[in-house]
Amino acid sequence: MSVANYLGFDPGGDERTGVALLTIEDGSVRCTTDCVDSVDAALKWSSDKLSNNSPDAAGFDTYLFWETVKCGWRPADCWLRTKYFKVRDSVFCSNSARGAMAIQGMALAIRLKERWPLVGLIETHPKVLYYALSGHKYKWPGNMRKWLLDQMDCTSTEISNDHCWDAAISAWAAFKGHTRCWPHNLRAGSKAPIEPAGSCAYWWPE
Secondary structure (H helix, E strand, C coil): CCEEEEEEEECCCCCCEEEEEEEEECCEEEEEEEEECCHHHHHHHHHHHHCCCCCCEEEECCCCCECCCHHHCCHHHHHHHHHCHHHHHHCCCHHHCCHHHHHHHHHHHHHHHHHCCCCEEEECCHHHHHHHHHCCCCCCCCCHHHHHHHHHCCCCCCCCCHHHHHHHHHHHHHHHHHCCCCCEEHHHHCCCCECCCCCEECEECC
16 A cells, blocks of 8 residues: 655744645545644644654745845746746745745744654745646635646545645645656755755746
């Protein structure tokens, strides 16, 4: 029996941190999502859902690596802004990011790596990813829930809000990147980044 587990996180403030677990077992896909109120709660949720298993990789809607150039602009962000001009305003430099996404996201990645040292850390960008794959701008809920379930080949799951959706697509992106279904690692454009949580990747379908 072959089982693979992929976590997804959408770090946010208050009780708006989206969490997701994508499990693939013998070709069958299951996805569970929820919202929690802290990094500690996200780690506990993940541990409880995984039981005694370990995650293969985790997708984060946050900056997993930093640059020390002007404004913190990373080649990955510049590439996305150029490639997807219509949604370029969804991509901004790390210096202008909100604390919940940037700080809590990195804190969660560090804690996750402490708990499971072998987990792959994969950065995601749900808004631009949705546009890149669907051709539509991000507008919740619209057709986004059904579209994602179709992409994951998952018959049903509870995705009650956009934070859960962001976490779910991040888990799916972690799966696609970890298995090298997506060929382009945007992290490779940075020659000497700072990676506080450890080595990471930013896999992209184009």
